[in-house]
Amino acid sequence: MSNALYERLAARLGPKGYSTDPDVIAPHLIEWRKRYLGETPFMALPASTAEVSDVVKLCAEAGAAITPQGGNTGLVGAQIPKGEVLVSLTRMNAIRSVDPIDDALTAEAGVILHNVQQAAKDADRLFPLSLASEGIATIGGLISTNAGGVHVLRYGMMRELVLGIEAVLPDGRVWSGLSSLRKDNTGYDLKQLFIGAEGTLGIVTAATLKLYARPRAHEVALANVPSPEHGLALLHRVKAATGALSAFEIMDRLSVALVAKNVPSARDPMPEAPYMALLEFEAATAEGLRERIEATLSDAIEAGEASDVLMAENEAQARAFWGVREAVAAGHRAEGAQVNHDISVPVSMTPTFIARAAAAVEKAAPGSRIVAFGHMGDGNLHYTVLHREGSDPALFPGPALTAIINELTVSLGGSISAEHGIGVARIGDFNRFKDPSAIAMMRAVKGALDPKRIMNPRALFA
Ligand SMILES: Cc1cc2nc3c(=O)[nH]c(=O)nc-3n(C[C@H](O)[C@H](O)[C@H](O)COP(=O)(O)OP(=O)(O)OC[C@H]3O[C@@H](n4cnc5c(N)ncnc54)[C@H](O)[C@@H]3O)c2cc1C
Numbered sequence: 001m002s003n004a005l006y007e008r009l010a011a012r013l014g015p016k017g018y019s020t021d022p023d024v025i026a027p028h029l030i031e032w033r034k035r036y037l038g039e040t041p042f043m044a045l046p047a048s049t050a051e052v053s054d055v056v057k058l059c060a061e062a063g064a065a066i067t068p069q070g071g072n073t074g075l076v077g078a079q080i081p082k083g084e085v086l087v088s089l090t091r092m093n094a095i096r097s098v099d100p101i102d103d104a105l106t107a108e109a110g111v112i113l114h115n116v117q118q119a120a121k122d123a124d125r126l127f128p129l130s131l132a133s134e135g136i137a138t139i140g141g142l143i144s145t146n147a148g149g150v151h152v153l154r155y156g157m158m159r160e161l162v163l164g165i166e167a168v169l170p171d172g173r174v175w176s177g178l179s180s181l182r183k184d185n186t187g188y189d190l191k192q193l194f195i196g197a198e199g200t201l202g203i204v205t206a207a208t209l210k211l212y213a214r215p216r217a218h219e220v221a222l223a224n225v226p227s228p229e230h231g232l233a234l235l236h237r238v239k240a241a242t243g244a245l246s247a248f249e250i251m252d253r254l255s256v257a258l259v260a261k262n263v264p265s266a267r268d269p270m271p272e273a274p275y276m277a278l279l280e281f282e283a284a285t286a287e288g289l290r291e292r293i294e295a296t297l298s299d300a301i302e303a304g305e306a307s308d309v310l311m312a313e314n315e316a317q318a319r320a321f322w323g324v325r326e327a328v329a330a331g332h333r334a335e336g337a338q339v340n341h342d343i344s345v346p347v348s349m350t351p352t353f354i355a356r357a358a359a360a361v362e363k364a365a366p367g368s369r370i371v372a373f374g375h376m377g378d379g380n381l382h383y384t385v386l387h388r389e390g391s392d393p394a395l396f397p398g399p400a401l402t403a404i405i406n407e408l409t410v411s412l413g414g415s416i417s418a419e420h421g422i423g424v425a426r427i428g429d430f431n432r433f434k435d436p437s438a439i440a441m442m443r444a445v446k447g448a449l450d451p452k453r454i455m456n457p458r459a460l461f462a
Pocket of ligand 1: 200
């Protein structure tokens, strides 16, 4: 990559539109879990679609590769450059329109999710995507990773929440696919190509997002669940009987115990629970909702699906319940050698997965500790294995355990990456477990749109 390219980019973008200062660039070169360290001499900070287009054109002419970046909260390393030009979308942070009649909001790629949620709220609408990184993650990144989060069982993943996309293609052309249409059967649905593409097919510059009616009633409960099988029965019961379930999260004993141990000010609300389920309900009206939930949960207790239930009495308590769930990742991060997984199986298979995975891990690495938690309502578990207490972390057989977990997942009809993506972290597993015909089609799409392989060339494909 030549200095002449940086000079051309700098001239096009102006002083606010780029940085070559290592101190300014540094935070963009390390990701949240500190697993990937990057390098780049040049960070472009375009403020408009026209500027993104010119940046990509100049890079394409020079044959220089690009790594797009939003909030830098991705968990598979694909937003960290290794010598490529870093294109940060953070200055493209305008909400272009909010239309409550069309139930649509158009935001630029660098808008932080929390600001989209707030803009929807200000218009008395709901944008339902919700995840722990919502104060930092951007619309472009959330689209490019097809983010999931806690409301997937009711509203779907990002893929279901995007109506239209504007993107800059790898040769610099702008594709204006913004639209609030719910129905448009005019050929291939091209926006889907960019959703979950991890920046490998172009740079998303804006998107039209789907809004919903704002729920007027909201309830949160914690349940002491004897086993994952009981959790599955409880899930089925509350979905069917209340019609209002918006989240169903599960945490095993160790998940919660490690929150209480390692997260200051956190406490374990049900120390005797083998598994704890967090249930959230939403409805258009409060009328009868709490009574319906209480009656359903009392039936569940009678059926033995839960042995105890705590209903949040106010918003502060509801937030405290969610706080435990959101602290689970921080709780076990402090515990040394570990391997983390983000798998999904059919919802009905979650108890089978948990039982078989525990047996297989115990056989391969006796005494290892298991942290099983996540979005049981949509079949997505964040499954972590920690080294045996007192054992030498250097002898922890992490990769072998990951192979066991992945094989089990696939044998149950699941996916080795439910919501975080492939990035650079999972390319080996992707090649091993993804259907070869699917990979061949993906390569064909990549080759057609990005023949020079300049868009995030290290992500997805090795
Ligand atoms: C605490 C925490 C909790 C999380 N919880 C969840 C969760 O519950 N569910 C979930 O799905 N994920 C979760 N994540 C992962 C992460 O938040 C998501 O992947 C998020 O979508 C990334 O957004 P970002 O703006 O930070 O993107 P980045 O990290 O900057 O980039 C992610 C990917 O998108 C590409 N990209 C970024 N912007 C663009 C663009 N404009 N055009 C093209 N490509 C682009 C990058 O090249 C990279 O491949 C969590 C992460 C953290 C740190």
